[in-house]
Amino acid sequence: MMKPYSEMKKEELITLKEKLEKQFEDVKGKGLNLDMSRGKPSKAQLDLSNGLMNVLTGNCDLVSSEGVDCRNYGVLDGIFEARKLLADMSEVPERSVLIYGNSSLNVMFDTVSRAMTHGFMGSTPWSKLKKVKFLCPVPGYDRHFAITEFFGIEMVNVPLLQTGPDMDIVEKLVSEDASIKGIWCVPKYSNPTGISYSDETVRRFAHLKPAAKDFRIFWDNAYSIHHLYEDKKDVVLEILNECIKADNPDIVIKFISTSKVSFPGSGIAALAASRGNLEDARRYMRFQTIGYDKLNQLRHVRFFEDMQGMHEHMKKHAEILRPKFEKVQEVLEKELGGLEIGTWTKPLGGYFISFDSLEGCAKAIVAKAKEAGLILTGAGATYPYGKDPRDSNIRIAPSFPTVEELELAAEIFVLSVKLVSVDKFLKG
Amino acid sequence: MMKPYSEMKKEELITLKEKLEKQFEDVKGKGLNLDMSRGKPSKAQLDLSNGLMNVLTGNCDLVSSEGVDCRNYGVLDGIFEARKLLADMSEVPERSVLIYGNSSLNVMFDTVSRAMTHGFMGSTPWSKLKKVKFLCPVPGYDRHFAITEFFGIEMVNVPLLQTGPDMDIVEKLVSEDASIKGIWCVPKYSNPTGISYSDETVRRFAHLKPAAKDFRIFWDNAYSIHHLYEDKKDVVLEILNECIKADNPDIVIKFISTSKVSFPGSGIAALAASRGNLEDARRYMRFQTIGYDKLNQLRHVRFFEDMQGMHEHMKKHAEILRPKFEKVQEVLEKELGGLEIGTWTKPLGGYFISFDSLEGCAKAIVAKAKEAGLILTGAGATYPYGKDPRDSNIRIAPSFPTVEELELAAEIFVLSVKLVSVDKFLKG
Numbered sequence: 001m002m003k004p005y006s007e008m009k010k011e012e013l014i015t016l017k018e019k020l021e022k023q024f025e026d027v028k029g030k031g032l033n034l035d036m037s038r039g040k041p042s043k044a045q046l047d048l049s050n051g052l053m054n055v056l057t058g059n060c061d062l063v064s065s066e067g068v069d070c071r072n073y074g075v076l077d078g079i080f081e082a083r084k085l086l087a088d089m090s091e092v093p094e095r096s097v098l099i100y101g102n103s104s105l106n107v108m109f110d111t112v113s114r115a116m117t118h119g120f121m122g123s124t125p126w127s128k129l130k131k132v133k134f135l136c137p138v139p140g141y142d143r144h145f146a147i148t149e150f151f152g153i154e155m156v157n158v159p160l161l162q163t164g165p166d167m168d169i170v171e172k173l174v175s176e177d178a179s180i181k182g183i184w185c186v187p188k189y190s191n192p193t194g195i196s197y198s199d200e201t202v203r204r205f206a207h208l209k210p211a212a213k214d215f216r217i218f219w220d221n222a223y224s225i226h227h228l229y230e231d232k233k234d235v236v237l238e239i240l241n242e243c244i245k246a247d248n249p250d251i252v253i254k255f256i257s258t259s260k261v262s263f264p265g266s267g268i269a270a271l272a273a274s275r276g277n278l279e280d281a282r283r284y285m286r287f288q289t290i291g292y293d294k295l296n297q298l299r300h301v302r303f304f305e306d307m308q309g310m311h312e313h314m315k316k317h318a319e320i321l322r323p324k325f326e327k328v329q330e331v332l333e334k335e336l337g338g339l340e341i342g343t344w345t346k347p348l349g350g351y352f353i354s355f356d357s358l359e360g361c362a363k364a365i366v367a368k369a370k371e372a373g374l375i376l377t378g379a380g381a382t383y384p385y386g387k388d389p390r391d392s393n394i395r396i397a398p399s400f401p402t403v404e405e406l407e408l409a410a411e412i413f414v415l416s417v418k419l420v421s422v423d424k425f426l427k428g
Numbered sequence: 429m430m431k432p433y434s435e436m437k438k439e440e441l442i443t444l445k446e447k448l449e450k451q452f453e454d455v456k457g458k459g460l461n462l463d464m465s466r467g468k469p470s471k472a473q474l475d476l477s478n479g480l481m482n483v484l485t486g487n488c489d490l491v492s493s494e495g496v497d498c499r500n501y502g503v504l505d506g507i508f509e510a511r512k513l514l515a516d517m518s519e520v521p522e523r524s525v526l527i528y529g530n531s532s533l534n535v536m537f538d539t540v541s542r543a544m545t546h547g548f549m550g551s552t553p554w555s556k557l558k559k560v561k562f563l564c565p566v567p568g569y570d571r572h573f574a575i576t577e578f579f580g581i582e583m584v585n586v587p588l589l590q591t592g593p594d595m596d597i598v599e600k601l602v603s604e605d606a607s608i609k610g611i612w613c614v615p616k617y618s619n620p621t622g623i624s625y626s627d628e629t630v631r632r633f634a635h636l637k638p639a640a641k642d643f644r645i646f647w648d649n650a651y652s653i654h655h656l657y658e659d660k661k662d663v664v665l666e667i668l669n670e671c672i673k674a675d676n677p678d679i680v681i682k683f684i685s686t687s688k689v690s691f692p693g694s695g696i697a698a699l700a701a702s703r704g705n706l707e708d709a710r711r712y713m714r715f716q717t718i719g720y721d722k723l724n725q726l727r728h729v730r731f732f733e734d735m736q737g738m739h740e741h742m743k744k745h746a747e748i749l750r751p752k753f754e755k756v757q758e759v760l761e762k763e764l765g766g767l768e769i770g771t772w773t774k775p776l777g778g779y780f781i782s783f784d785s786l787e788g789c790a791k792a793i794v795a796k797a798k799e800a801g802l803i804l805t806g807a808g809a810t811y812p813y814g815k816d817p818r819d820s821n822i823r824i825a826p827s828f829p830t831v832e833e834l835e836l837a838a839e840i841f842v843l844s845v846k847l848v849s850v851d852k853f854l855k856g
Contacts, residue, residue: 038501046499050486053723058478071474073466073692101529102721109716116545117555117579127545127555143718150715151545264501266723287578288537290571293530293724295481295694 002338005425017422024372024415027408032373034409039191039351040400041260041317048316049262055302056295070294076285078270082297086270088307089224090256091238097272098281101292104257104269108218109147111253111271114284115181115214116151121250121280123214126153126181135173135183137165139354139382139393141191144184144220148384155384156180160193164201171208178211182218188236189223192354192382192395194347196234206242208251217252223350225314226260228322232348240272249274258300260351261310261317268293268300324398324406328353331410341421344396353396354382361420362391368416374409430766433853445850452800452843455836460801462837467619467779468828469688469745476744477690483730484723498722504713506698510725514698516735517652518684519666525700526709529720532685532697536646537575539681539699542712543609543642544579549678549708551642554581554609563601563611565593567782567810567821569619572612572648576812583812584608588621592629599636606639610646616664617651620782620810620823622775624662634670636679645680651778653742654688656750660776668700677702686728688745688779689738696721696728749779752826752834756781759838769849772824781824782810789848790819796844802837 008016056062062070064079077083078099087094100107114120116127126132134148137160148155156173159166164187174180185205187197197205205217219239227233243252250273258267271281304310325347332344332355344355357365362379369376377395380386396413398406436444484490490498492507505511506527515525528535547553554560562576565588576583584601587594592615602608613633615625625633633645647667655661671680678701686695699709732738757774760783764770772783785793790807797804805823808814824841826834 040501043497046497049499053484053486053488053490056481058481060481062481069471069474071477071691071694073468103717103719106717113541113545117541125555127553143715146715150712263499263723265719266499266721284578287571287574289531289534291531291693293694293721295691296721296724 004338004340005421006340008425010426013422013426017419017426020415020419020422024419027412027415028372030373032408032412034373034401034405034412035375036397036401036409037375037377038400039260039397041264042320042400042402044320045317045399046263048313049303052262052299052303056299062295062298064294064298068294070298073290075294076282076289076291078292079294079297079301081301082268083270085301085304085306085310086256086268087272089310090221090254090270090272092240092254092272096240096274096278097270098278098285099292099297100269100271102265102267102269102296103259104220104222104255105143107269107271108144108220108255110288111218111281112147112151112153114281118284120214120216121276129179131179133177133180135165135170135180136384137183137185138384139192139388139395140184141186141220142377142381144218145384148184153181157384158183160190160195162195164195164197167201167204171204174208174210174212174215176211180210181212181214182216184218184220186220186222187239188221188234189226189347189350191222191350192352192393194345194350194352194354196236199237202237202239202242205252206239206246206248208248210251215251219252219254221254221256222260224256225311226317226351227314227349228318228325229348230315230318234348240274244274250276253277261313262300262303266296268297321399323403324401325353327403327406328396328398328410331407331414335414336417339418339421342417351397351399353398355394355396356392357394357417358421358424359390359392361417361424362388362394364420364423365394365416368420369412372412372416374412376413432766432768433849434768436853438854441850441854445847445854448843448847448850452847455840455843456800458801460836460840462801462829462833462840463803464825464829464837465803465805466828467688467825469692470748470828470830472748473745473827474691476741477731480690480727480731484727490723490726492722492726496722498726501718503722504710504717504719506720507722507725507729509729510696511698513729513732513734513738514684514696515700517738518649518682518698518700520668520682520700524668524702524706525698526706526713527720527725528697528699530693530695530697530724531687532648532650532683533571535697535699536572536648536683538716539646539709540575540579540581542709546712548642548644549704557607559607561605561608563593563598563608564812565611565613566812567620567816567823568612569614569648570805570809572646573812576612581609585812586611588618588623590623592623592625595629595632599632602636602638602640602643604639608638609640609642610644612646612648614648614650615667616649616662617654617775617778619650619778620780620821622773622778622780622782624664627665630665630667630670633680634667634674634676636676638679643679647680647682649682649684650688652684653739654745654779655742655777656746656753657776658743658746662776668702672702678704681705689741690728690731694724696725749827751831752829753781755831755834756824756826756838759835759842763842764845767846767849770845779825779827781826783822783824784820785822785845786849786852787818787820789845789852790816790822792848792851793822793844796848797840800840800844802840804841
């Protein structure tokens with residue numbers, strides 16, 4: 001039953017294929033429409049934050065702790081209490097934080113765009129340089145890669161290990177090549193593999209000596225408090241403080257938001273960095289806007305109150321997400337365990353399960369699943385330019401469907417994996 | 429009493445100066461702290477929109493008319509009903525509108541930034557060109573000029589007449605010089621002069637034949653529904669439709685927001701343009717964000733319901749603003765009428781009164797007023813690079829102070845004007 005496909009004889013494979021095809025036709029006949037493509041919170045998760053809609057009313061005090069009427073213009077940095085809350089979330093002092101609009105992706109895009117037109121802290125604008133490169137730990141987040149590609153920045157793959165990016169390679173490349181200006185990082189519950197950077201990785205980042213003075217680590221702490229288990233949590237060393245200790249304070253820019261804490265698209269985002277980087281960001285902001293939405297900042301502070309409140313809130317998210325991750329893993333284990341046609345991650349937080357098929361099978365699996373009504377993230381999406389050199393990584397996002405839907409989706413997924421893998425052995 | 433200063437003898441001027449200085453010392457002694465520097469709504473105006481805080485609750489329907497859960501990710505263009513509302517406000521069809529974040533200034537900044545890094549509709553990115561110029565009707569809005577200056581765009585002054593920018597000059601310059609890529613326009617109740625563009629001006633804009641294919645009219649309709657009088661309203665011809673009729677659909681990009689309708693900084697902003705320009709904007713947006721704040725879009729639609737609701741709301745703003753404009757004008761007329769040391773505008777809408785002093789006096793007047801505790805917009809701010817060649821224009825923003833404060837502020841202002849003007853005649 002659990003015999004590896006590689007040990008099966010041709011006849012066994014043919015018989016198996018016939019059986020699988022029949023099962024697949026049955027599932028297809030159900031006319032399902034399931035989506036495991038994006039890290040999108042479910043309705044039940046959104047309901048957790050409905051109270052956010054009630055904390056501000058027309059009769060309540062809409063003045064910040066520093067006496068600012070949040071309804072009017074002003075306060076470029078964000079209101080004090082919002083800076084404090086997102087600073088706590090980001091594990092840095094309040095003075096190290098600027099509040100932006102509704103999305104940290106937007107802040108990252110702006111930061112790359114700013115470097116293109118104005119450089120960082122007095123450096124040559126990147127648009128004036130012949131060549132600009134970014135290091136991209138892979139597999140990684142497609143929207144990061146899309147931003148750098150959009151600005152014509154050349155992307156260089158770096159393997160993402162269990163401890164974070166391969167730092168031997170990172171150190172070598174950034175010290176040798178001054179056209180390398182940045183690296184995309186998701187340090188905790190990484191998208192999609194779910195790994196968290198080790199203390200050694202963080203320290204090596206803090207001690208980097210890049211050839212480019214304007215090299216920046218783009219530290220997207222998207223899942224900083226997004227644990228699945230109360231008793232098993234990854235902890236990542238706070239990088240800004242490590243950089244300061246390493247006398248390297250300007251090398252990192254941290255990004256954070258409440259998108260998957262409160263409402264995606266209606267949250268608040270922040271940038272955390274050294275004094276020099278913040279001054280640089282402010283110089284730009286001053287022309288870019290009169291100020292971000294302070295009422296939404298106030299709304300978030302009044303709703304969560306403090307970090308304790310936010311952690312309590314995240315426990316409720318975990319209670320909804322945990323059974324979904326476990327359901328997918330249960331089906332994967334039950335159906336694929338021992339077959340040696342795929343491996344997958346068992347993360348302690350974040351939004352994804354990362355699946356690696358046999359080489360050259362990912363695209364075909366995603367296409368197969370689609371036939372039966374299951375939408376997966378496009379194969380290759382987790383690599384720059386959409387090109388997975390081994391065509392094996394598939395990102396599974398179990399957050400949006402219900403547990404019942406997920407069970408069906410996982411069934412379609414494993415059937416697709418089996419069918420494509422059988423074909424590979426039959427052809428090979 | 430109302431004798432022009434120019435007709436006064438030296439002794440008369442000396443006696444007058446002594447009298448004015450005494451009055452000024454008296455006012456100074458009051459230790460006032462008044463601000464007429466920015467077009468900022470008053471507390472009473474903000475209170476008009478407090479209901480906006482109550483329309484969405486955790487128990488109400490947070491789904492858009494097209495069935496989108498506004499709490500979750502998605503819908504790059506903005507929800508249908510918000511596009512409809514801002515399209516109506518902008519007098520264009522719903523399909524011509526994209527909704528952005530909390531500020532139209534931010535959308536304008538982004539649009540210039542986009543042209544710098546990616547060009548418009550396939551043109552060479554402006555950052556790759558040796559020289560990029562913008563036409564700036566003067567006097568104009570300081571934050572517009574600040575954006576173009578920040579991106580290293582050379583600004584060329586064009587006189588703003590009673591009918592709009594001097595179109596003879598605009599037509600000549602844009603047809604001759606392909607490095608001229610844009611023009612800043614506030615077509616209705618212009619900042620600061622309050623004039624509105626004539627039909628002929630709009631038609632001539634629509635028929636412009638610029639040497640640069642990527643020339644764009646930046647049409648900032650910031651005061652489109654911001655009338656002061658019910659029975660006297662400026663009407664400006666809708667430009668996008670005129671451009672389409674002139675077979676020139678891509679030449680204009682319109683900007684609009686609810687900043688001075690609902691809450692400044694917590695409103696919604698939009699861009700309106702041709703299909704080609706919208707596709708171009710979307711190509712950028714797709715990388716820039718997953719989507720803007722749909723809950724705030726829904727909040728605005730539920731509060732205003734439709735254009736009729738918005739117009740009713742603007743009448744209430746007018747009732748608060750009108751007495752303020754009239755108070756300032758009353759003091760100016762009473763104290764400066766007949767003296768021939770200054771002229772000022774009597775706009776039918778918008779946020780400003782534009783004052784022109786004798787040549788070479790504006791900086792000194794602003795400095796003088798500051799001595800007595802009145803903050804005015806910096807002299808020169810209404811010109812590119814902060815350089816008013818005649819040093820005569822001063823922007824007065826009467827919206828924020830109360831009528832009582834305004835009376836005091838206006839008294840300080842006229843005293844400052846008189847003192848500086850007397851000095852001019854005594855020196856000259």
